[in-house]
Amino acid sequence: MSIFSYRDGELCAEAVPLKAIAERFGTPTYVYSKAALLDNFAAYDRACRAHAKSGNALVCYSVKSNSNLAVLNLLASQGSGFDIVSGGELLRVIAAGGDPRKVIFSGVGKSREEMRLALSHDILCFNVESIPELQRLNEVAGELGKRAPVSLRVNPNVDAKTHPYISTGLKENKFGVAFEDTLSTYRAAAKLPNLEVVGIDCHIGSQLLDDAPLLEALDKVIDLVDALEAEGIALHHLDIGGGIGITYDEEKPVAVGDYLERLFARVNAWRDAKHGGAPIKVLFEPGRSIVGNAGVLVTEVQYLKHGASKNFAIVDAAMNDLMRPAMYEAWHGVKPVTQRMQPGKVYDVVGPVCESGDWLARSRDLAMEAGDLLAIMSAGAYGMTMASNYNTRGRAAEVMVDGAEMHLIRRRETPQELFALESLLPGDAA
């Protein structure tokens, strides 16, 4: 069964017509499929169980791709760990019932406060990106009388061949420790008394369709692990990051199971050849490939504007709800929620925000009338988590479908909530 498919002309999420969700909860609304989330996680889980030596693998879902508590809770129930990039994300994971001991903390700019929070919850590992960050973490851990488990995020200088804004593993990117500085940085880390060097990490980019760059990065990481071991720095895990792409349009991403099979074949052959078969734990940080195609954004057509050179469909979702088109010129499929039998016209689908960059899709052949609903497809990842309140627009509601049931997992924000944290100057207004 396809997760988002038409039944009697009505686009459904699992067995629930999107129209019924819009009637009950309004628009714009993000709709996620529980079955799709479980399937996508299971692809990783199955491959890890099949190929990792003695279960030495952990999937750490990338919280920033979709951080709704219900999503995190569902993945935690499947045994997922979590990759976080802020203290706020750690608190979300804990609130959702996730295990902090399965949390890894990525990001170039961790504050002291975030380090303290993560140390107090005994997270699995800090993925450290620079020497000053090592020094700060060493100090903070010392103040708490703890030893901080660390990996270094290395920049393997591999071209992920993806959009420049989501490519992170090249020399010119801000992320990670430069490949040629890795050994010296590990030596520095090993000397710091309140750090415990436990692993190595890389994440070369996002929306990768081919696993060749990931396997190339893996080979470089494997060489580093051996070089470190020769110096007496033994690592317990390697973390290959996330980055597997999804189908937005016609893309044909590598199947997760095939990628993991190839990856574990290399890891296992290496361990057998050089380490007497001793396993090393392998961590993954997938985000988009778990949630991206598990969600759509449902929006209502407000006005149709037919012009001399262009037609516009003005909808009630905007760049503040789904930033990816404005930010990366990303392409999302657009489907009518109720199919119409009349011929279509070519439209740009745009939002009400006062920016020319506020578009969701361009030049789409659609048959619709004002008041119709549209589904913006493949919007489960980097959709709601990037949403803002620009133009004092409350963020969309979020609903999770489970078979024939729909559950509100985040209610729509009210305008009053958007300025509730603000205050006037004291005294009479100037």
Ligand SMILES: *Cc1c(COP(=O)(O)O)cnc(C)c1O
């Ligand atoms: C964003 C991010 C991920 C997730 O990437 P996807 O392409 O969504 O799989 C993993 N690791 C790090 C460090 C990230 O910043």
